Amino acid sequence: MENNNIAIDDEIRNYFNELLLKSGISVDEEKKEKMLGFLELMHEKNKIMNLTAIRDKKGMTEKHFIDSLLLTEVIQKEEQKLIDVGTGAGFPGLVLAIYYPEKKFLLVDSVRKKIDFINEVIEKLNIKNVKTSSERAEELIKNKRESFDAALCRGVANLRIILEYMIPFLKVNGRFLPQKLNLNELEESGNALKKLNASVENIHKFNLPESGDERIVFEIRKLKKTDGKYPRKTGIPSKKPL
Numbered sequence: 035m036e037n038n039n040i041a042i043d044d045e046i047r048n049y050f051n052e053l054l055l056k057s058g059i060s061v062d063e064e065k066k067e068k069m070l071g072f073l074e075l076m077h078e079k080n081k082i083m084n085l086t087a088i089r090d091k092k093g094m095t096e097k098h099f100i101d102s103l104l105l106t107e108v109i110q111k112e113e114q115k116l117i118d119v120g121t122g123a124g125f126p127g128l129v130l131a132i133y134y135p136e137k138k139f140l141l142v143d144s145v146r147k148k149i150d151f152i153n154e155v156i157e158k159l160n161i162k163n164v165k166t167s168s169e170r171a172e173e174l175i176k177n178k179r180e181s182f183d184a185a186l187c188r189g190v191a192n193l194r195i196i197l198e199y200m201i202p203f204l205k206v207n208g209r210f211l212p213q214k215l216n217l218n219e220l221e222e223s224g225n226a227l228k229k230l231n232a233s234v235e236n237i238h239k240f241n242l243p244e245s246g247d248e249r250i251v252f253e254i255r256k257l258k259k260t261d262g263k264y265p266r267k268t269g270i271p272s273k274k275p276l
Contacts, residue, residue, distance in 0.1 A: 056243035085123040102126030113183040193219035194226040201230040210254040226276035231258040
């Protein structure tokens, strides 16, 4: 089968279906084909550009696509405007944008070539609900403070550092849904949560269906407006975390 002239690997289509079934995630055929088209484009581009350390399609299917789709268990219907900072090649934001065509997504990564790749995927797969930016979060916040219902961030920096960048983007009552590999960073984030007027409401634990790798998603609620001094200037949050 073709997807906008992108050849889809039948073995990977079957594997994706199998993992979706094991994960209890339901995705309709049209969205599935777009996701597979995205996977094929990434696999091809990854041969010449370092988009991901995972080189094989099966690994990409589980550790990027299924991993991103775990968030569909947590994202709520009323969360219509979402931001994904440090999206890399588009995870989880671009996968979720395909899953939720009715929601609007802003995908941010300071590595321009990754944003160029996402723009290429958006164009080839005719994805209409995504905007992109290669601005640093500290610059972007100037025009986007308290603009989003939900914020996403996979892995990257320590939780107490990313909280300082992410919470200011959220509307009051909005939620930050970071994906982590374990709970270790939570206990040292108490001061950051307090200063940023946010609190952890829930913790979700998932296991990837093939590898069994654990994934944690925190639900962090913004309770009140964030003090305008946050985030501090570039480099300070990582050198002197809250």
